[in-house]
Amino acid sequence: MRSPELHLRPAEEADLSFLRGLYASTRAQEMALTGWTQPAIEAFLDQQFDAQHRYYQEHYQxxxxxxxxxxxxxxxxxxxxxxPTTLNLIDISLLPEWRGQGIGTRYLQALTDEADAGGTSIRLFVEPANPAKRLYERFGFGVTGSNHIYQQMHREAVPALAVPA
Structure with missing residues (x-):
């Protein structure tokens, strides 16, 4: 029997096709504005996904x-x-039909709870116009830097309230 519950599982080589499609879905609005042909869009997104995937694998071993x-x-x-002192949220993305249902919030809450329990901060990078930026702000992230594409956001650990003995 299949469980309807949300859960995480390690990504595997066999998941690359899914991950490639997911990546493309996160850039669909942007690509619609280019005026490019569908084959040109697909070629561009394939190249971009491959570069991102390779970068993540090499730099976040x-x-x-x-x-x-x-x-x-x-x-x-x-x-x-x-x-040792910072959790880096490299990426969180959902297929379009699963966005806006609290799933990202659930996993961000779990990460902030983990960081708070361990006394670690969290860092992430986000495009300024990304709707998820509002979610990050609600969780206490603030912009700490930027380059021409991404804003760096950071959240310090929130210590648990001291309970008197």
Whole structure:
């Protein structure tokens, strides 16, 4: 019997096709504005996905590269690097039909709870116009830097309230 529950599982080589499609879905609005042909868009997105995937694998060795699954169905990805003092939220994305249902919030809450319990901060990079930026701000992230594409956001650990003995 298939479980309807959300869960994470490690991404595998066999998941590359899904991950490539997920990546393309995150850039669909942007690509619609280019005026490019569909084959040109697909070629560009394939190249961009390959470059991103290779970069993540090389620069974030030891990370958790996970698929977000609803039962057996992959619906998104969650990539996290756990450093000694900082959790790096490398990426969280969901297929369009799964966005806006609180799934990203659930996993971001789990990460902030983990960071708070361990006394670690969280860092991420986001495009300024990405709707997820509002979610990050609600969780206490603030912009700490930027380049011409991404804003760096950071959240310090929130210590648990001291309970008197």
């Amino acid at each position: 030891g990370s958790d590269f996970s698929l977000i699954c609803q039962g057996e169905q992959a619906i998104g990805r969650l990539y996290v690097f756990r450093g």
